[in-house]
Amino acid sequence: MSEHSGVQYTKVDPSYFEKRGLRRYAGVWSLWALGVGAVISGHFSGWNLGLANGWGSMLFATIIIAIMYLGLTFSLAEMSPALPHTGGAYSFARTAMGPWGGFLTGLSENVEYVITPAVIVYFISSYMGGIFGTPVEYLPLWWIGFYIFFVGLNIVGVELSFKVTLVITLLALACLVVFWVSALPYIDFGRWAMNVGEGGVLLENGNGPLLPMGITGVLAAMPFAVWLFLAIEQLPLAAEESVDPKRDMPRGILAGIFTLIFSAFMVLWLNPSIASIGAHTLAKSGEPLLDGFKAIYGDGIAKVLALVAVLGLIASFHTIIFAKGRQIYSLSRAGYFPSVLSITHGSRKTPHLAMILGSVVALAVMFVLWFSLGSDKGAAVIGGTLLNMAVFGAMFSYIMQALSFILLRKNMPNIPRPYRSPLGVVGAALTVVIAVVTLYFQLSDPLYRDGVMWVALWFAAGITYFALVGRKRLILSPEEEFAMDMADKARS
Structure with a gap:
């Protein structure tokens, strides 16, 4: 056992990593689908709540958040082929900021990837319950x-x-394309998209101000604009399952973010512009895309349309489960979490224990809330507080990843970088600034504070475990060896 930077490393024999092998398969389009699929549910619902501040506020908020994600994804496109390990965000921060920085970044992503599928599956169950007439208590x-x-x-x-x-990502995108084409003959932008007035009042004849709440409305809409891009950052977790991560990872990440930016602005333009819906009504909707389809095709085929609309939720649910398994696996393989969780299936070479445990934890949280608070209040907490926990964890991890990029550029300029971000340090710095502002406005909203409190407890439990147990049992996984080698070279 050796010590390094306040942590202790345990020597393991080759069989340790033989039991934790992964299989390479993904190419550019697989990676593109993984990134887009993880996010696409946010184009079906969630983003629209920001319309309560006015369409113009949501437009500028989306532009600002898109800039943040561009800064983040260009940074990831540089870091992921330079550090092509399954750890993703944790491994970037581990190399740049040491074991504690890596662990805190990994812990914040752990909140996001465990909680987000739980929220998505709740929304899926609501759709399915409506389609098949399932009683609420059986959801x-x-x-x-x-x-x-x-x-x-x-x-x-x-x-x-x-x-x-x-397949499901292409189906979800096809659903969106059908909606865009179908919506074009039915839109009246000025009359419907611009029907939110000062104070959030409904303007019956539309043609209201661009920013009815001023700059405050833009800032208040930013947390909702996040849903149009949330989870694209999971792509580096597939690095060790990519056939050629140094070539394919940057291409997959950048193709994914540009696809999402185009889709986001199409949805933002067309969905609120459909006659008889409008931004004011859409701001209160739980299924804005479905409402748009109903306005175009009528309620008679509502159940068929609901099945179509649920595709986006299923795409994100499936892909974030993948990310959750790899995220827990990487932290476990390096000893930050109990190492048994990184054992992969003997023949399938997938991190089955990590995915199972993460899912059991998410289901346990949902069941506790559902049965302790009752179905009505429990549903509100699952759809609200848990959602806010995921966003807070994501924002914290973005700050840490962007800081990692800046520190790696400064302290380790000679790391081979197959791809270099054209936005450089400026893009990463913009990511930090915008993420901090978004966090501030999340904290200023009382609805977000309960979620932040639960994230704080999650962090407290994780930090306590790492301080007392985990830091004494670290293992020289590929991420750890790379980080220590780079640190030694930087000092010499």
Whole structure:
């Protein structure tokens, strides 16, 4: 056992890593689908709540958040082929900021990837309950069924997982394209998209001000604009399952973000502009895309349309389960989490224990809330507080990843970089600034504070474990060896 920077490393024999092998399969389009699929549910619902501040506020908020994600994804496109490890955000921060920085970044992503699928599966169950007439008290059966099915798909093998990801991502995008084409003959932008007035009042004849709440409305809409891009950052977690990460990872990440930016602005333009809906009504909707389809095609085929609309949720649910498994696996393989969680399936070479445990934890949280608070209040907490926990964890991890990029550029300029971000340090700095502002406005909203409190407890439990146990049992995984080698070279 050796000590380094306040932590202790345990020597392991080769069989340790033999039991934790992954299989390479993903190319550029598989990676593109993984990134887009993880995000696409946010184009079906969630973003629209920001319209309460006015369409113009949501437009400028989306532009600002898109800039933040461009800064982040260009930084990831540089770091991921330079440090092509499954750890992703954790491994970047570990190399740049040491074991504690790596652990805190990994812990923040852990909140995001465990909680986000729980929220998505709740929304899926609500759709399915409406389609099949399932009583509210039986919705948890949908949660269990979807978790079992999609965790099972991810366990069967990386090949099947990526094939399913590509198919459902393409189907979800096809659904959006059909909506855009269908909506064009029905839009009246000035009359409907601009029907929010000062103070959020409804303007019956539309043609209201661009910024009815002023700059405050733009800032207040920023947390909702995040849903149009949230989770694109998971792509580097597939580095060790990419056939050629140094070539394909930057291409997959950048193709993904530009696809999402185009889709985001199409949805933002067309969805609120449809006659008889409008921004004011859409701001209160739980299924804005479905409402748009109903306005175009009528309620008579509502159940068929609901099945179409649920595709986006399923795409994100499936892909974030993949990310959750790899995120827990990487922290476990390096000893930050109990190392047993990184054992991969003997023949399938997938991190089955990590995916199963992460899913069990998410389901346990949902069941506790559902049965302790009652179905009505429990649903509000699952759809609100848990959602806010995921966003807070994501924002914190963005700050840490952008800081990692800046520190790596400064302290380790000679690391081979197959791709260099054209935005450089300026892009990463913009990411930090915008993420901090977004966090501030999340904290200023009382609805977000409960989520932040639970994230604080999650962090407290994780930090306590790492301080007392984890830091004494670290293992020289690929991420750890790379970080220590680079640190030694930087000092010499």
